[in-house]
Amino acid sequence: MSAAQDVIFKTLADPTRRALFERLCRDGETTVGTLTQSAGVSQPVVSKHLGILREARLVQNRHEGRNTHYSARLDALEALTDWTQEMAGFWENRIDRLEDLLKRMDQ
Numbered sequence: 001m002s003a004a005q006d007v008i009f010k011t012l013a014d015p016t017r018r019a020l021f022e023r024l025c026r027d028g029e030t031t032v033g034t035l036t037q038s039a040g041v042s043q044p045v046v047s048k049h050l051g052i053l054r055e056a057r058l059v060q061n062r063h064e065g066r067n068t069h070y071s072a073r074l075d076a077l078e079a080l081t082d083w084t085q086e087m088a089g090f091w092e093n094r095i096d097r098l099e100d101l102l103k104r105m106d107q
Contacts, residue, residue: 011056
């Protein structure tokens with residue numbers, strides 16, 4: 001597993017961060033205030049989690065006046081997509097080999 005994948009998995013392991021990221025993926029660009037309203041935690045906690053998501057390059061931010069807007073960086077998930085495809089191929093190969101073994105045992 002690459003260092004980038006490790007960072008993404010560790011970052012998204014926290015349920016609050018994962019929920020914030022999922023919301024940004026679903027809803028698009030949103031302000032910190034809007035995210036805080038439904039997060040169930042205080043604004044400083046939301047800001048801290050968004051900072052960690054930004055360090056992991058999962059989100060980006062832009063400032064407009066007094067508001068900070070966050071949006072998901074969907075390209076950041078390419079590392080996880082690559083890993084998932086690699087693991088799928090690995091397990092498909094293992095299952096195929098197991099099926100071959102079971103067929104030989106039945107003969």
